[in-house]
Amino acid sequence: MMYKIRTERLPELFALAAADKALYLPVEQGGQVEFRPWSEGAAVRFDALNTVRSAKDLFFPQTENLVAFRTEGKKISIIENADTGAPFGLMGVRSCDAKSFEILDRVFLAEPADTYYKARRENGTVVTLACHEPEETCFCAALGIDAAESADGDAASWIRDGWFYLKPVTAKGEASVETVRPLLTECDGADDAAVEAEKKDIGAVIGQLPFSKLDLSRFRGENMLEIFNDPRWKELSAACLGCGTCTYVCPTCQCYDIKDFKTGDGIQRFRTWDSCMYSDFTKMSAGQPRLTQVERFRQRFMHKLVYYPMNNDGLYSCVGCGRCLRKCPISMNIVKVAKTLGGEQNDEQ
Amino acid sequence: MQEIFGRIKKRAAELFADGTVTRMVGWQKGESDYDKTPAVFGPDMKGFVYDGFCGANLSKYLINLSKVEGRTLVLLKPCDSYSFNQLLTEHRIDRDKVYAIGIDCNGKLDINKIRALGVKGIRSVAEEGDEVVLDTVYGSKRVKRSEVLLDRCYCCKGKDHVAGDEFILAEKRVDTTTTDRFELVKKLEAMTPDERYEFWRGELSRCIRCNACRNVCPACSCVKCVFDNPALGTDSKANSDTFEENMFHIIRAFHVAGRCTDCGECSRVCPQHIPLHLLNRKFIRDIDELYGEYQAGAEVGQRGPLTDFAKNDAEPGATPDKGGKK
Ligand code: SF4
Ligand code: SF4
Ligand code: SF4
Ligand code: SF4
Numbered sequence: 001m002m003y004k005i006r007t008e009r010l011p012e013l014f015a016l017a018a019a020d021k022a023l024y025l026p027v028e029q030g031g032q033v034e035f036r037p038w039s040e041g042a043a044v045r046f047d048a049l050n051t052v053r054s055a056k057d058l059f060f061p062q063t064e065n066l067v068a069f070r071t072e073g074k075k076i077s078i079i080e081n082a083d084t085g086a087p088f089g090l091m092g093v094r095s096c097d098a099k100s101f102e103i104l105d106r107v108f109l110a111e112p113a114d115t116y117y118k119a120r121r122e123n124g125t126v127v128t129l130a131c132h133e134p135e136e137t138c139f140c141a142a143l144g145i146d147a148a149e150s151a152d153g154d155a156a157s158w159i160r161d162g163w164f165y166l167k168p169v170t171a172k173g174e175a176s177v178e179t180v181r182p183l184l185t186e187c188d189g190a191d192d193a194a195v196e197a198e199k200k201d202i203g204a205v206i207g208q209l210p211f212s213k214l215d216l217s218r219f220r221g222e223n224m225l226e227i228f229n230d231p232r233w234k235e236l237s238a239a240c241l242g243c244g245t246c247t248y249v250c251p252t253c254q255c256y257d258i259k260d261f262k263t264g265d266g267i268q269r270f271r272t273w274d275s276c277m278y279s280d281f282t283k284m285s286a287g288q289p290r291l292t293q294v295e296r297f298r299q300r301f302m303h304k305l306v307y308y309p310m311n312n313d314g315l316y317s318c319v320g321c322g323r324c325l326r327k328c329p330i331s332m333n334i335v336k337v338a339k340t341l342g343g344e345q346n347d348e349q
Numbered sequence: 350m351q352e353i354f355g356r357i358k359k360r361a362a363e364l365f366a367d368g369t370v371t372r373m374v375g376w377q378k379g380e381s382d383y384d385k386t387p388a389v390f391g392p393d394m395k396g397f398v399y400d401g402f403c404g405a406n407l408s409k410y411l412i413n414l415s416k417v418e419g420r421t422l423v424l425l426k427p428c429d430s431y432s433f434n435q436l437l438t439e440h441r442i443d444r445d446k447v448y449a450i451g452i453d454c455n456g457k458l459d460i461n462k463i464r465a466l467g468v469k470g471i472r473s474v475a476e477e478g479d480e481v482v483l484d485t486v487y488g489s490k491r492v493k494r495s496e497v498l499l500d501r502c503y504c505c506k507g508k509d510h511v512a513g514d515e516f517i518l519a520e521k522r523v524d525t526t527t528t529d530r531f532e533l534v535k536k537l538e539a540m541t542p543d544e545r546y547e548f549w550r551g552e553l554s555r556c557i558r559c560n561a562c563r564n565v566c567p568a569c570s571c572v573k574c575v576f577d578n579p580a581l582g583t584d585s586k587a588n589s590d591t592f593e594e595n596m597f598h599i600i601r602a603f604h605v606a607g608r609c610t611d612c613g614e615c616s617r618v619c620p621q622h623i624p625l626h627l628l629n630r631k632f633i634r635d636i637d638e639l640y641g642e643y644q645a646g647a648e649v650g651q652r653g654p655l656t657d658f659a660k661n662d663a664e665p666g667a668t669p670d671k672g673g674k675k
Pocket of ligand 3: 049095097134137138139140141145321
């Protein structure tokens with residue numbers, strides 16, 4: 001069953017949904033849109049396509065406490081202070097970000113499961129939102145992701161002509177929709193037609209985007225060494241600043257570091273996102289295994305396009321969200337890498 | 350710019366041909382018209398471009414390029430030439446390894462400002478006189494160039510270069526300055542400490558500690574940054590609390606004080622659009638007031654007010670009786 005509500009009444013829906021649990025939405029602050037907890041008067045931006053940071057933050061936050069240690073004399077006590085939170089809702093998630101959860105699940109939920117991540121995944125209900133106006137940096141289509149209707153998430157939504165359409169997909173989604181049910185109207189055949197028309201329009205735009213037909217087929221296991229040894233990594237990475245922007249805005253980057261912060265009378269152990277672009281990434285007693293920026297840069301793309309799919313039934317660790325295209329200070333990104341190393345079939349694109 | 354680009358390309362080809370230079374650092378055409386990547390070119394200059402989207406300051410690349418065989422041709426916009434001088438003053442670039450051409454600039458475009466006007470799905474961008482013409486999947490649009498320039502271009506230090514072996518300039522120079530660069534600093538100074546704290550917390554709380562601001566900054570040229578020291582507990586990636594976000598930026602601003610040329614790269618690259626340049630400009634304004642007007646990078650070999658010592662130096666804070674104004 002699909003439901004609908006006028007878009008101008010969405011604040012009522014947010015208020016009701018946020019009554020008993022936190023509700024995260026794309027909210028604008030200081031000109032930038034990020035997933036933030038809803039509060040009265042929040043500037044919700046369902047029209048903004050991609051948030052700066054992706055929705056992965058809600059499940060795999062940039063920093064989180066794992067455990068603390070406290071010393072008193074010779075006594076060490078362990079303090080459990082991880083915060084894996086309470087049930088929460090997440091609305092306005094685009095198909096690309098929704099797909100990224102599957103990519104992260106395969107890493108964090110593989111046995112032995114990461115309990116912190118797992119708890120948040122179980123706590124979260126994801127409502128996806130179809131992309132009314134995809135942008136030129138979007139290339140979800142090249143990764144088999146449908147911007148018009150997400151195959152992931154607990155409920156799907158669309159906005160067209162002043163109506164917000166909501167369709168639960170999973171049992172969790174059903175339960176969430178039930179909590180706002182009093183505000184919703186059941187859809188009829190005309191509404192189904194409106195949503196179908198919206199999907200068709202989105203599909204037509206996607207077809208016109210410049211990278212929708214990007215061909216990644218050369219990136220597979222049997223070409224691993226050939227791609228790894230390609231001399232062109234050098235020119236591709238020549239201007240790279242070695243900052244962490246591309247990795248920190250990426251919904252599928254999953255590397256982290258565990259660090260100890262000295263608190264004076266003990267230690268706070270925390271987890272923090274890591275970036276393969278950084279000089280101390282996977283640093284061991286013998287040093288950093290990737291000594292130059294060429295090697296670090298190569299690692300990022302080899303991981304996304306070759307290593308990860310080799311271990312995960314050919315699934316690429318990129319969802320085509322285009323964040324790295326928009327945010328890299330020197331305008332280097334996965335599309336340029338894929339076009340350069342991906343074979344001649346990409347020359348005409 | 351088309352005409353300037355042609356002249357640069359022609360001159361670069363001559364410099365390659367007569368052996369003056371072995372490589373050139375410039376901007377390379379990317380996947381779309383607004384997408385320009387700094388790149389090192391050989392004599393074929395494949396993909397080389399120069400237009401309104403070539404905002405990136407190339408001078409910092411010369412630190413590494415100074416260490417390789419042969420001489421590098423660098424293209425410097427007027428503001429880039431200050432960074433170049435500052436790096437020379439700090440002995441980070443080997444002048445003999447560089448051939449610098451100062452090139453014309455009529456203000457650089459900011460794709461984010463264009464997008465903020467509601468432009469989506471860009472197919473092509475063309476500069477036509479003082480307009481920018483956009484073709485998108487959702488229709489076309491024309492915007493005034495003067496509405497979509499990088500912030501720094503509205504407070505341009507002037508269209509004259511302070512460094513260069515030769516210059517390629519337009520006959521008619523376009524002045525893009527419209528604003529006093531200290532306007533916002535003055536606003537911040539007029540706030541109460543609480544208001545100012547709120548302002549900076551609001552801005553800095555968006556920081557993701559990606560380090561793009563640091564890594565792009567020509568004044569941040571330490572071989573190993575203190576924030577890259579894993580033993581410190583606050584290294585680059587550890588965005589562990591709000592204190593850190595603040596301290597990282599305050600420490601960085603202090604470290605570049607007196608050396609920052611106000612090139613605006615930090616704010617240009619910040620994925621979160623944090624107005625980092627305002628921290629630096631506050632320092633510049635204080636330095637101007639306390640030690641007399643000073644522009645980092647104006648000349649090679651300048652003695653910076655904070656790294657030089659004079660008996661009558663102002664001592665702000667502790668001993669205002671010695672001339673400190675505050
Ligand atoms: S590719 Fe771009 S965003 Fe990524 S580290 Fe290099 S400069 Fe930074
Ligand atoms: S690599 Fe780039 S396009 Fe792909 S998921 Fe990450 S940020 Fe998005
Ligand atoms: S990449 Fe696709 S799914 Fe993601 S925002 Fe763009 S159009 Fe939507
Ligand atoms: S570039 Fe912006 S987000 Fe990145 S570390 Fe600097 S201020 Fe923070």
